[in-house]
Amino acid sequence: MLSRRDFLRGKKGNSIYPPWAISTFIDVCNRCGDCVNVCPLKIIKIGGGGYPVVDFNIGGCDFCQKCVEVCQGQTQALSLKSLDNPAWSMQLVITDKCILDKGIHCRSCEESCDVGAIIYKMKKQDMKVMGDIIIDNEKCTNCGYCVSVCPTNAIEFKTTER
Ligand code: SF4
Ligand code: SF4
Numbered sequence: 001m002l003s004r005r006d007f008l009r010g011k012k013g014n015s016i017y018p019p020w021a022i023s024t025f026i027d028v029c030n031r032c033g034d035c036v037n038v039c040p041l042k043i044i045k046i047g048g049g050g051y052p053v054v055d056f057n058i059g060g061c062d063f064c065q066k067c068v069e070v071c072q073g074q075t076q077a078l079s080l081k082s083l084d085n086p087a088w089s090m091q092l093v094i095t096d097k098c099i100l101d102k103g104i105h106c107r108s109c110e111e112s113c114d115v116g117a118i119i120y121k122m123k124k125q126d127m128k129v130m131g132d133i134i135i136d137n138e139k140c141t142n143c144g145y146c147v148s149v150c151p152t153n154a155i156e157f158k159t160t161e162r
């Protein structure tokens with residue numbers, strides 16, 4: 001079973017706890033599943049230990065807050081008080097699974113980003129035209145849409161301190 005520490009670090013593929021989770025989420029959440037059922041985009045699912053996790057491989061989050069609202073009738077593990085803060089404290093990371101390094105043309109993540117946080121830069125290496133992806137973490141909203149469109153699962157989120 002997933003350990004508490006690994007869960008908090010989001011070490012279940014690209015899955016991570018639902019948006020606006022409190023810092024003591026795993027101690028407070030009662031695993032009722034209401035947030036799973038209410039999410040219109042179906043990106044919240046039951047993960048390790050029965051806790052809800054967001055799976056960005058399914059799609060991105062529109063920040064509709066329906067999961068937070070439904071949790072108010074349960075444990076408030078997703079907190080209305082947190083709504084002024086970002087939904088997650090995470091940073092986007094492009095791993096070495098990105099096929100641009102292999103000279104294969106792909107800009108799916110850049111095209112999926114509505115806020116222009118992903119920038120494609122062309123570079124030449126060994127007479128070959130290659131590409132690089134640059135992430136602007138200041139602009140990134142952590143919506144996860146780029147994760148869902150990447151054909152090689154090359155994009156991961158790393159949690160940062162809340
Ligand atoms: S609605 Fe709240 S208490 Fe219920 S599973 Fe989701 S986060 Fe946990
Ligand atoms: S904010 Fe809305 S879209 Fe995002 S995980 Fe919650 S219910 Fe789903």
Ligand code: SF4
Binds near residue numbers: 133152
């Ligand atoms: S979608 Fe994935 S493989 Fe394509 S450029 Fe972006 S990170 Fe690389």
